[in-house]
Amino acid sequence: MTNELYIYLSILTPLIAFFITPLSSSNPNLRDSLGPIGGIITFYSSLNIASLYLDGEVLSFTFFQISETLSISFKITGLGVIFGLVASGLWILASIYTIGYMRGNKEKNQTRFFTFYSIAIFAAICIAYSGNLLTLFIFYEVLTFSTYPLVAHKQNEEARRAGRIYMGILVGTSIVFLLPAIIIVWVLTGSLDFSTNGILKGNISNEYVPFLLALFAFGIGKAALMPFHKWLPAAMVAPTPVSALLHAVAVVKAGVFSMLVVITYVFGIDFLTETNGAVWLIWISSITLLLSSCIAITKDDLKARLAYSTISQLSYIVLGGAIATNIAVQGAAIHIVMHAVGKITLFFAAGAIYVATHLSKISDLNGMGKSMPLTFMAFFIGSLSIIGVPPMGGSWSKFYLMLGSVEKDYLLVIYILAISTLLNVYYLLEIPAKAFFQQKRTNIQVTKHPLTVYPTFFAAILTIILFIYIEPLKDITNLIFGN
Template sequence: METQQLLWIVALPLLGAIAIGLVGQRFANLREAITLICGICLAWLVWSLLPEVINGAQPQAHLTTLLPGVEIGFRIEPLGMIFAALASLLWIVNSIYSIGYMRGNKEHHQTRFYVCFAVAIAGAMGVAMAENLLTLFVFYEVLTLSTYPLVSHKGDAKSVASARVYLGVLLATSMGLLLPAIIWTYSATGTLTFTTGGILTGAIAGPAVALLLALFVFGTGKAALMPVHRWLPSAMVAPTPVSALLHAVAVVKAGVFTITKIVIYIFGIDFLASSSAADWLVYAAIFTIITASFIALRQTNLKRLLAYSTIAQLSYVILATALLMPLSIMAAALHIVAHAFGKITLFFAAGSIYTASKKTELNQLHGIGRRMPWTMAAFTIGALSMIGIPPTAGFISKWYLLTGSFQAENYIAMAAIVVSTLLNAAYFLPIVYSAWFKAEVVPPVKDHREAPLAIVIALTFTATLTIIFFWINQPALALAAQLVGAN
């Protein structure tokens, strides 16, 4: 039964994509009903496995063997459970939001949008449940290819050019760096299976360890570690539901998830710690965190600011992983969740503002909180979470990251977290202040109130999740603790 369930988790979004394509534009209500039904069924399939995984089970399924020690197979371990549960839940919310956004903005090619979105979620599920590096690589590429039409959705010259940057960077890094790293791993070990404690001990040594790690890290371009980050700001030409998919639901989460999973199950925490091969990664992550935060501080466009904020926030996960401490590894897992809830809320709010008013620049947002109180209340909660202020989800993951840095006795990392937190406040709090307390730009760009109800419901729900996670986070903590063998 569990084997079939894992296969259904991957197959269901693909079947949904086929059904959506067959129904098409002529039956828009049915098309969107199929999207929501598939989302709900997928979440049920994934979340029903949560109690078993918390209790130590790791359901698995195998499709086929390609080479000795290399299969297309699935297994849900604790980190994958976190990612799959998160993505399946947020697909439902993003689908509700998308209905309001796509209709409210009278977007073209809505059927193609929903089809590609469903395929992308299937890719995310495959990445989350991959039993080995080959399976992960296949679904990682499915995720890249299925999101390309979403980034280029508008079809104008700027969107197409930006989408080519998106596709070019992600394919160049995965084919040019990640795939060679996978081949090297197989030639050294004879296996690609994710294994507790890693598979590389005794297989490679010396500078080769750091080199292989670099191939994996920079080959996983979706993690947006500088300098492999250019694709992410370019992708901001996409509709806001796509930006939410890229930043919160699937794409960037697949990147940092992949790096974290490779560190834990391919290299092994103890192996990397004893070889000091991950020391450089700590400082690469710190550089990205600080640099991206300063760039965000200079932005005048709301979505570009959020894009650079994402680049910085992703490197919190990479930093936490590279510190190789039990508390920091837990912080990496927790920040995947905390960032998803906060950042999807911020993008939902940005899209709500655009749908209602067509405003995209920061200097247009003065006084908008009085016109759109639900939207800006949600934005405020998301911003506080990015800063790490209680009672929001971001406080939980930053607390574990700070304590993990202290556990590692890495005071440079601790200082970087404090400085970046101040920078987060420096670019988010002025937006919140101007929205609530500054006089509205006169005359207003457009007479408006809140966006369509579906948009407001979705962003209110994710803002609520951002608060709830501060108080109710035991399942995520239990899964994160399993990654480091804690009780």
């Protein structure tokens, strides 16, 4: 029972922060400190959950039994542990950074911002620890809606349009595709609970597997599979901390996490391998992966470029799931972590640059490296991690994905990963290179806020640390398929 306390703790902490934040609006210091404190508590309990999980303890509890086969319940799974750790751990970092950003940028409506920020984290944690598809879906939607006020934070016409695209695609796909998919599973198996070997085997005839998987894959719009990827660039009108934590970590990771969960715990990778149900997904995700990289090259807006890069990276994870071997799924799970840390570094850096100089175009960044060396250094390291260069964490996941695709004899996938790496190099390294090695064109006032710079740098260091301390992560991913 005491062990289950950690689940309560990690879920309730952001929720409590959500309730306290509006009450403390008159005291900005108190309000802003709720984030880091909550983050630390959540992260601490997530760590405990992880260690308990590694010890082989199965934690679960049912929050509410709606009907016999329908319940809101939580259960710790290997994938969930990873996602929970990522979301809560980066929350600490992001909340510190957010303070710097919001204050440095003198944003309005800060209380509302922080309020919805914590509810979004709450939803993400709930997704991580959800024990069945229904719970997953519920908090998936909560996450969508709680991030809307953040996306539309600026409240101008641009934000409004972006908000519409955001809601339209995310809610639309989830209602039109995901919900029926869940219900089909429910009807077929009579259960929505996750199981380590999948629940569909024997309950569905083989030729319908790809179809059902398609409903899931396109229904989970947060995984940003083409053609439902537009929301991610649109959401970039949000303040950068939102893009950093939510659109690089919580929201999109919730999407790919759901994909992985569906593939492993609902379909079961053995079943997918047997039926060849996920082969089409490999190609769709590969196409997404390449196309979005190509689009990223054409973008001059820093955040838009990062957004397309995110789309491409998300496809790595979906790809890992689609290959559906043990090692590929592990690689995908590791990539959730690695990409989260890497991309948050990049977004932090972008935000820090924006706070300091109010520049958002890449072509304006020439020579800025002299004024903001730490930030651009961090950006460089983060880029390397995304590209997958050792000794940054991103190289592990790429390695695993490649191993997975070799195992299944998808040589083409290896080449696609390689080409994507080249494209990554091209569009990510351009930014630090411009900053360090091009001449400054105009005189730009630089007013840095320290709370934006140091978290950025710390996140960059984290990518290297993750390269070295890969073992614990590997231990967890080993348990994805049960002990």
